[in-house]
Amino acid sequence: MAEITVAVAGQPNSGKSTMFNLLTGARQYIANYPGVTVEKKTGYLKIGDDKGKLVDLPGTYSLSSYSIEETVARDYLLSGQADLVLNIIDASNLERSLNLTLQLLEIGLPVIVVLNMMDVVDKRKIKIDLKKLSQKLNTPVVKAVAKQAKGKTEIKAMIKEVYYNIKKYSRPEAEIIQYSPELEADLEELTAYFKADKRFTNYSARWLAVRIMAGDKHAEKLIREVS
Ligand SMILES: Nc1nc2c(ncn2[C@@H]2O[C@H](COP(=O)(O)OP(=O)(O)OP(=O)(O)O)[C@@H](O)[C@H]2O)c(=O)[nH]1
Ligand SMILES: [Mg+2]
Known part of the structure; x- marks a missing residue:
């Protein structure tokens, strides 16, 4: 049995804590405004025979460490404690969200991009080509609606896939961006x-x-x- 450490990172208000609660059964405070999670919080989940340790990080627009939230998130991501990153994105604001995604990829840890808020995307009739996005970023992309408990099974399966094929999902530095x-x-x-x-x-x-x-x-x- 392995313990898989997963950092949950993303921009403020993207639904990280909602997803964290969905995956771990925790009751992290959720609110309809950014900047709710300031300290990192840890929770656990079962992934088949393995144990997942999820670390909910504060929301950050980038990893420049101009604020306490950015510093907390970035220090954790650079500490080498996480096996991989679950990057929660507000998919209805894709372009704005990808700035952080690129910075996460640049750190060099394997990243699973979770396109959250797909309900909003569908309502606005926005089409996102998942396969193309995944190819362009050279990293796995999964759809979710955390608020409606959608995406849990796919995310757990992807965490397992990445963890057991870590070499395949960790790209050499020069291939990132x-x-x-x-x-x-x-x-x-x-x-x-x-x-x-x-x-x-x-x-x-x-x-x-x-x-x-x-x-x-x-x-x-x-x-x-x-x-
Ligand atoms: N429509 C929709 N709303 C969602 C979804 N997931 C989360 N939300 C809502 O988005 C808001 C922010 O959710 P949080 O989970 O607190 O976001 P967060 O990323 O943890 O925010 P910070 O801790 O401030 O960085 C809440 O009002 C949630 O109910 C989703 O898939 N669809
Ligand atoms: Mg939060």
Whole structure:
């Protein structure tokens, strides 16, 4: 029996706690406004013979750590404690939501994208090509309506699939997101620099390089601390 640790991450008000409650039977506070979950909360569920440990993270629009919520979410995701990430998305706001998804993918952990609020999507007659989205992101995508308890079985099956095929779902750094050739040239140089330096072995070199180029103060601080 394995214990599979799953980080539940997503933007504020996307339905993370509703999904967390659905999967674990917990009673996390749900409200119709963002910023409800500030601290991370842990819950458990059975996945076949295995045990899933779910960690409900505060909602964040990005992982830049400008706020306490971002810092809590990001420190946990970088800590190496999670086996994979369940990224809960408000599918009726797909474009806005994918900013965080890309940052999650960039960390390098396997990510399952959960298109939540599919009831709203259907009501608005929006069509989402799941297969294409999954291909573009190079990661599994599952539909759900947490509020109506829909998607639980598919999500549990996908957690198991990813956990037992972790190599297949963890992509090499360079395959995650490709930027423009100019940016890639600079990124490559910086990545090589971090890779060559033993003090940074706990971090993904590519991730550090991207964050430094984005002007991320937290990453700058991290480098100062390690140096
Ligand atoms: N229509 C619809 N509403 C949903 C769905 N899932 C959750 N909600 C609603 O969305 C709102 C936010 O849900 P929460 O679970 O608190 O969202 P959260 O992501 O935990 O929010 P923060 O903790 O603030 O980041 C609540 O009003 C939920 O009832 C869904 O699939 N469809
Ligand atoms: Mg919440």
